[in-house]
Amino acid sequence: MSLIKGREIPTAIVAFAMIVNLIEYYIDIPAISSLATLSRNWAIVISAFAVGIGIIALLSPHMQKIQRKETDWPFSVYMIALMIIMIAFGLIGTIGTNPTFSWLYKNAQLPIVSATNSLLGLFIFSAAFRAFRARNIEASLMLIAAIFVMLGNAPIGASLWNGFPVIKNWLYDIPNAAGMRAIIIGAAIGVLIIGIRTLFGLKRR
Amino acid sequence: MEDKTTQENDKSIGEKILAMDRRILHTFLFILVILPLVFPLALPVPITDLSLMSYDMIENIPEDSIVLCKFDIGSSYFDECQPGTIALGQHLFNRPLKLVFIAFWASDAPGILLDLTFPKIDFHGKEYGKDYVFLGYVLGGETAMAALGSDVHSLISTDYFGDPIEDMPLMQEFKSAEDLSAIVMVGAGDEPIVIRQLAVPYDLPFVVNTMANSVPILMPYVKSGQIDGIVNGLRGGAEYELLINKPGLALSATDAISLTHLLVVAVIIIGNLAYFESKRTRHIKKNNLEAEN
Numbered sequence: 001m002s003l004i005k006g007r008e009i010p011t012a013i014v015a016f017a018m019i020v021n022l023i024e025y026y027i028d029i030p031a032i033s034s035l036a037t038l039s040r041n042w043a044i045v046i047s048a049f050a051v052g053i054g055i056i057a058l059l060s061p062h063m064q065k066i067q068r069k070e071t072d073w074p075f076s077v078y079m080i081a082l083m084i085i086m087i088a089f090g091l092i093g094t095i096g097t098n099p100t101f102s103w104l105y106k107n108a109q110l111p112i113v114s115a116t117n118s119l120l121g122l123f124i125f126s127a128a129f130r131a132f133r134a135r136n137i138e139a140s141l142m143l144i145a146a147i148f149v150m151l152g153n154a155p156i157g158a159s160l161w162n163g164f165p166v167i168k169n170w171l172y173d174i175p176n177a178a179g180m181r182a183i184i185i186g187a188a189i190g191v192l193i194i195g196i197r198t199l200f201g202l203k204r205r
Numbered sequence: 206m207e208d209k210t211t212q213e214n215d216k217s218i219g220e221k222i223l224a225m226d227r228r229i230l231h232t233f234l235f236i237l238v239i240l241p242l243v244f245p246l247a248l249p250v251p252i253t254d255l256s257l258m259s260y261d262m263i264e265n266i267p268e269d270s271i272v273l274c275k276f277d278i279g280s281s282y283f284d285e286c287q288p289g290t291i292a293l294g295q296h297l298f299n300r301p302l303k304l305v306f307i308a309f310w311a312s313d314a315p316g317i318l319l320d321l322t323f324p325k326i327d328f329h330g331k332e333y334g335k336d337y338v339f340l341g342y343v344l345g346g347e348t349a350m351a352a353l354g355s356d357v358h359s360l361i362s363t364d365y366f367g368d369p370i371e372d373m374p375l376m377q378e379f380k381s382a383e384d385l386s387a388i389v390m391v392g393a394g395d396e397p398i399v400i401r402q403l404a405v406p407y408d409l410p411f412v413v414n415t416m417a418n419s420v421p422i423l424m425p426y427v428k429s430g431q432i433d434g435i436v437n438g439l440r441g442g443a444e445y446e447l448l449i450n451k452p453g454l455a456l457s458a459t460d461a462i463s464l465t466h467l468l469v470v471a472v473i474i475i476g477n478l479a480y481f482e483s484k485r486t487r488h489i490k491k492n493n494l495e496a497e498n
Contacts, residue, residue, distance in 0.1 A: 021351075024355075025406075033355065036355070037352065037355060037356055037359050040345075040349075040351055040352040040360075041352065041359065041360075043345065043348040044344060044345035044348055044349055044352065044360070047345045047346065047348070047349075048344050051344070094366065094367060096315060096341075096365075097319075097366075102316060105313065105320075106316075106320055109280060109313075110280050110283060110317075113280040113281060114280075117281065117284065121234075122231050122234065125230060125231070125234055125469060125472070126227040126230050126231065128469055128476075129227070129230055129472045129473065129475075129476045130223075130476065132473045132476065132477070133476070133477060133480050134477055143473065143477070146473075147470050147473065147474075150466050150469060150470055151466065151467075151470060153417065153437075153440065153466065154462060154463045154466035154467065155248060155249065155250045155251065155440060155443070155459045155462060155463050156248050156249070156463035156464075157463075157466070158249070159248070159249050159251075165253070172420070172421055172424050173424065173428065176421045176424055177425045177428050180421065180422055180424060180425050184397075184425060
């Protein structure tokens with residue numbers, strides 16, 4: 001009973017999948033390749049179940065909100081109704097090719113997402129006006145870099161002064177690339193450590 | 206009421222500018238987006254190195270090669286990446302290549318591609334199953350990409366329309382990533398996954414069409430040669446339309462991009478001038494008060 005409730009079995013499954021895929025990446029052994037392919041297929045099937053769990057996780061708080069008639073509960077009804085409609089039409093016929101589903105996606109969902117992204121642009125614009133202040137040296141440097149990058153990225157920038165794209169490229173290639181490289185390597189080391197800890201079933205102190 | 210009016214009159218120009226209703230700013234932005242669409246200015250669009258590199262990579266793919274087109278165009282970046290996707294897709298179909306379309310990230314990509322992207326591309330009479338195949342969305346993310354790299358047919362048995370892929374001449378040639386000659390991707394966020402699962406292990410040239418705010422993040426990969434070219438959002442799409450000589454939506458939007466960028470820079474400069482002016486005014490008022498006391 002303690003074996004089922006404990007972490008040993010999940011850790012063993014994860015360790016098996018990790019070791020098999022790690023060996024397969026570096027050494028070409030047909031038996032290991034078959035096991036690695038099998039483990040990847042399992043992972044893909046589990047991902048499919050995760051989508052279902054995601055739907056349940058989305059429905060659960062909204063259903064509670066409707067039951068308790070909390071603030072803005074009609075919007076939860078609206079959301080669930082739209083979800084059911086899209087799922088229903090998406091499942092009719094060959095999945096995802098139903099004309100009504102396509103129409104709803106193209107004429108309702110896509111424009112709504114575009115409008116939401118446009119709102120984001122507006123807020124970023126007004127935030128740039130209010131937040132980009134040269135209060136100290138670091139803020140000033142960031143401000144100057146931002147202006148050069150914006151003018152370098154704008155198609156008209158090169159027409160105003162051909163130095164804008166040159167400076168923008170320098171900023172992208174040197175300080176930005178250096179900083180991003182450090183972040184990428186740092187993140188990769190972090191993932192490696194987490195992988196090793198998972199492989200050996202080590203618990204966080 | 207009188208105190209409020211007095212207070213308003215006592216505000217310096219800088220303070221008044223800083224207190225400006227943001228809807229005025231939004232109105233300016235709206236005008237500069239709409240105006241060039243109605244009255245095109247035809248401002249110049251220089252072609253950047255990243256777009257040229259992308260174009261050259263696709264131009265240099267050997268004839269009859271198989272190219273993996275990971276067109277993960279989702280609703281959240283549809284507006285920015287769609288013109289570039291059409292231009293890239295048109296370039297791929299212009300060349301004598303075999304194309305395998307697939308998505309791993311955006312589950313709505315197949316619908317967008319079939320309904321909104323492919324109708325705008327001239328397929329030059331290419332035959333489905335022989336010259337191009339549409340595999341649709343495959344669940345599994347990075348795991349699915351790794352599985353595709355090692356054995357395609359263990360991952361997918363049918364195309365998006367439910368037809369078995371083993372009967373398709375193109376899929377009989379495409380068994381694993383070893384059979385690919387290049388990867389062309391549309392998407393945002395999973396470029397490193399493509400690099401570590403497909404581009405680097407199988408030594409494949411890799412071009413990506415992504416949002417403009419993802420480009421700085423990808424620069425280390427460009428510098429190290431793991432990404433061979435980037436189509437930089439809407440502006441990159443416009444450049445690519447010029448390169449393939451098929452002007453489209455992106456090119457018509459470049460005037461708006463130019464003007465709004467200039468507006469943002471102007472607004473930032475004005476905001477800072479107003480900030481320093483209001484700071485100076487407050488300092489003077491404070492000194493005056495201290496002198497009176």
